[in-house]
Amino acid sequence: METITSAATSDLISRALSFLIDKFTNRECMEEKVQRLQLLLLRVRTVIEEADGRCITNSGMLMQLKLLSERMYRGYYVLENFKYRPIVQSAGQEVSSSPALASSFGASIKRFRMMSNSTTRSSTVDDLDGALRSLETMVDTMKEFVMLIGGCERVCCNPYDTYLYLDNFMFSRYVEKQHVLNTLLQKNFNNQGAPAILPIIGGHKVGKRTLVSQICSNEKIRSHFSSILHISEQVISRIEHEKFPCVRTLVVIEFMLDVNEDDWMKFYSCVSGMGEGTKVIIISRLEKLARFATVKPIHMKLLSxxxxxxxxxxxxxxxxxxxxxxxxxxxxxxxxxxxxxxxxxxxxxxxxxxxxxxxxxxxxxxxxxxxxxxxxxxxxxxxxxxxxxxxxxxxxxxxxxxxxxxxxxxxxxxxxxxxxxxxxxxxxxxxxxxxxxxxxxxxxxxxxxxxxxxxxxxxxxxxxxxxxxxxxxxxxxxxxx
Known part of the structure; x- marks a missing residue:
């Protein structure tokens, strides 16, 4: 009997020690992964900030920059969920312990804890591993990208730009903005010299107007176009009776509804009579208006x-x-x-x-x-x-x-x-x-x-x-x- 008891005790002690060793090892491993992820995010953010200060005209580089940005935001999202999720419960307990607020916060904090625990520890660890692998792959392949950035023209930064982008939610819209700038500043390559039509299509409150506002205030755009003309869709039907200056013009028009072909042809004929190099930006939620595009449309979606x-x-x-x-x-x-x-x-x-x-x-x-x-x-x-x-x-x-x-x-x-x-x-x-x-x-x-x-x-x-x-x-x- 003593032999059986001794064996059982020895087995329990062995299992407890193995559990503690594994737990300590896993904790050290996770801390190492978190540190690696933080260092990778710092490197990637440094590259992105440098790229944001350059004028990138290469479409391939813009796509690579967009992918790099997506991976960075994903990495920060996973890192913060991993670091701060356990703190939510203790924070909830702290608030609920206040006599004055207990009745007010009780039900809400209970629901909050349930939502916080809905994502299991294993899935969070998997997300951390996935973010690490994704960023490591990007960092290993971005050496050429960094070299090419060094050859791009540096943009003079307005001291208000950062705050302006945040206040107007132009955050993470650098790629779209650069695509629009590249389109507007390049020459019209069609034989007839007709104006290029660039539709900017997107859903409710995704930042279409704000993007165009930033484009129109850009110094290069203002020096390139002699006039920037904002037209309402109501003017389309009587556009042939309007008089416009015969200079290089950037025309901006927003459509809430679809426009028939006859009215569009009248409008297009009118802007074609403006100065050489005239461009037209269409702002709309309607995907069907992309049919008027003569260059690749810009599609804006909600931020991830x-x-x-x-x-x-x-x-x-x-x-x-x-x-x-x-x-x-x-x-x-x-x-x-x-x-x-x-x-x-x-x-x-x-x-x-x-x-x-x-x-x-x-x-x-x-x-x-x-x-x-x-x-x-x-x-x-x-x-x-x-x-x-x-x-x-x-x-x-x-x-x-x-x-x-x-x-x-x-x-x-x-x-x-x-x-x-x-x-x-x-x-x-x-x-x-x-x-x-x-x-x-x-x-x-x-x-x-x-x-x-x-x-x-x-x-x-x-x-x-x-x-x-x-x-x-x-x-x-x-x-x-």
């Missing part, structure tokens, strides 16, 4: 989840170092996943969070945004961003600090929208509670550029009086259209 997460963290932390706020980094990762890659709400929430780097506050915003998603799924069966693309109402009651029933009319973009003389409040002020929604009707400033031309996205909000009769104790709903 990895790119969006990187961008949101940059905007939310501002000059602060995310490494100093691991709990906030976890919350930021979760928020970036929930927002459906929406540039507008990403900008709004990032601006709100950047002003208050407090764990409890960030969890509170996370909780309210989750409530907003739940409401919209219950009411409309879809994510708010998808609903906005369909021009349908969006429930935002749980997102704002003072719940109030109102409807927000479809947005409009312009440099001066103050003609209505309505009271104005910013979306961020409604979220943090520094302003209450005015009664009846008001303007909601959703987004405003911090640099010229100070473009604005404003929505007209109308009080929904049919819901005012509801008891004050109940939650009231506001909808966005």
């Amino acid at each position: 989840q990895e790119e969006y997460s990187y961008l949101f963290k940059v905007l939310a932390f501002g000059s602060a170092n995310p490494e100093d706020y691991p709990q906030l980094s976890s919350i930021g990762n979760e928020l970036s996943t929930l927002m459906g890659r929406s540039c507008i709400i990403g900008n709004v929430l990032a601006d709100v969070l950047r002003k208050n780097l407090n764990t409890q506050f960030w969890f509170h915003v996370l909780k309210r945004y989750k409530g907003t998603l739940e409401n919209n799924m219950l009411l409309f069966g879809d994510h708010p961003r998808s609903i906005a693309c369909k021009d349908r109402p969006i429930d935002i009651t749980k997102l704002i600090y003072y719940p109030a029933p109102f409807q927000i009319l479809p947005p409009h973009v312009g440099c001066d929208v103050s003609a209505t003389q309505l009271p104005r409040v910013t979306f961020g002020d409604l979220i943090v509670g520094s302003a209450a929604p005015p009664k009846e009707m008001f303007e909601l400033m959703t987004w405003e550029s911090r640099l010229p031309p100070y473009s604005k996205i404003v929505r007209i909000c109308v009080q929904n009086k049919t819901q005012n009769a509801a008891p004050l104790r109940k939650k009231r709903r506001g909808v966005v259209a």
